[in-house]
Amino acid sequence: MKLSSTIFIVDDDEDDRLMMGDAIRGVVENINIVEVASGTELFQHLDENPSSDSSRLILIDMNMPRMNGLELLAILKGEPKCSTIPVIMLSTTSNLQLVNRAYELGINAFLVKPTMMAEFEWMAQMINFCFVTNFALGSLPSSKISPGWKNVLVIEDNDDHWELMNFSLKRSMPDVRLQRIAEKGTLLEDMKGYIDGPAGPEIILLDLYVPEREDGLHLLREIRRYLVEKSLPNIPVIVFSYSNSSQDVNAAISELANAYLVKPLDVSLWPVYLQNLCDVWSNAASLPRAV
Numbered sequence: 014m015k016l017s018s019t020i021f022i023v024d025d026d027e028d029d030r031l032m033m034g035d036a037i038r039g040v041v042e043n044i045n046i047v048e049v050a051s052g053t054e055l056f057q058h059l060d061e062n063p064s065s066d067s068s069r070l071i072l073i074d075m076n077m078p079r080m081n082g083l084e085l086l087a088i089l090k091g092e093p094k095c096s097t098i099p100v101i102m103l104s105t106t107s108n109l110q111l112v113n114r115a116y117e118l119g120i121n122a123f124l125v126k127p128t129m130m131a132e133f134e135w136m137a138q139m140i141n142f143c144f145v146t147n148f149a150l151g152s153l154p155s156s157k158i159s160p161g162w163k164n165v166l167v168i169e170d171n172d173d174h175w176e177l178m179n180f181s182l183k184r185s186m187p188d189v190r191l192q193r194i195a196e197k198g199t200l201l202e203d204m205k206g207y208i209d210g211p212a213g214p215e216i217i218l219l220d221l222y223v224p225e226r227e228d229g230l231h232l233l234r235e236i237r238r239y240l241v242e243k244s245l246p247n248i249p250v251i252v253f254s255y256s257n258s259s260q261d262v263n264a265a266i267s268e269l270a271n272a273y274l275v276k277p278l279d280v281s282l283w284p285v286y287l288q289n290l291c292d293v294w295s296n297a298a299s300l301p302r303a304v
Contacts, residue, residue: 019045020140023055023085024074024103029126033072033103036133040141051077052085059095070144074126075104075111083114090119097263099144099272103136107299116247116301121271123299139293143251143272162186162295166207166214168194168232169253170223177280178218178253181287197223201235208236209243215300219270221254221261229254233268246301251290 020037024030030048037046049055055071071089075082082102089095099121104111107125115123122143127133165182169175175193182191190212194203200223208214217236221229233250240247249271254261257275265273277286294300 018043019047019069020145021055021058021069021071022046022048023050023052023072023077024048025050025077026074029074032127032133033136036127036130036137037140040134040137041145044145052080052088055085069098070140071098071100072140073100073102075102075106083111083118086115086118086120096267099266101140101144109302112299113246113301116249117241119269121266122249125299135293139298142289142293143274162189162215162291164190164192164212164214166192166194166204166217168200168204168217168219168223170195170197170220174220174276177283178287181284182291184284185288185291197228200228200232204232204236205239208239208245208248213245214248215302216294217248217250218253219250221252221256221265226256226261226264230264230268233265233270237269246303249294249298249300251294 022030022033024033027050030050034046034048037044047058049058052073055073073082073085077085082104086100086102089098089100100119101122101124102115102120103124103126105126107123112123122139124136124139125132127136165186167175167178167182169178172195175195179191179193182189192207192214194200194207196203219229219233219236223229223232229252233252236250237247239245250269252265252270252273253276254273255276255278262273274290277283
């Protein structure tokens with residue numbers, strides 16, 4: 014299943030647009046890439062082609078004249094017609110205040126702008142894995158960097174799926190502390206207690222159907238509300254579901270899920286699938302943290 018068929022690259026530097034476009038085309042087949050130099054040009058394209066769903070993806074550069082990336086992001090997230098379009102920010106710096114602000118405004122992922130071909134390849138692989146094909150087994154370059162996460166929260170009510178995730182994530186990150194939340198009646202309170210605890214998670218994996226879709230969407234909304242209420246970093250939430258329905262994808266992205274991945278039907282593929290997930294998020298994405 015494809016989650017994105019058109020990628021908009023918004024960058025005032027023509028060379029950077031060309032390199033990003035070439036890297037993505039080298040990884041993703043049959044993708045339509047639209048290059049624009051400003052937010053104004055982006056909105057012209059969106060107005061001329063009003064489809065607004067997860068078949069699109071927007072990459073925006075932080076440092077642009079007249080309208081910078083944060084200003085453009087704020088406008089995009091304030092437009093109902095753009096609420097289901099994932100947005101990735103690229104910046105030459107990973108300044109923590111900038112990263113946190115971008116996640117507060119609803120960015121799906123914050124990437125340090127590549128300078129070398131290997132970094133462009135990682136960027137393209139993350140885009141492909143998390144936002145386009147959502148399942149690119151065996152396509153990632155080998156990584157020598159272990160994920161630096163210490164705590165991961167998994168919201169999963171299926172015992173078999175939890176065992177698979179526990180095994181697979183522990184194999185990728187043997188030192189990580191995995192916390193599972195499963196009981197429907199206490200999901201919300203358990204989530205608050207863990208997020209606000211002394212060892213809060215760097216990332217959250219959320220099954221959309223816990224057990225119904227509306228339960229997962231409600232929990233996603235509550236996670237975002239609670240983080241704002243407590244002035245906590247806007248922890249990335251990756252929805253992990255068997256459903257490949259475009260309606261489910263759009264609903265999750267609209268509620269500010271950072272990415273939506275479909276669970277493999279073949280359970281033997283779960284370890285390498287979750288290894289890919291860990292690799293791309295730890296090697297390509299900058300995550301929000303407490304200042």
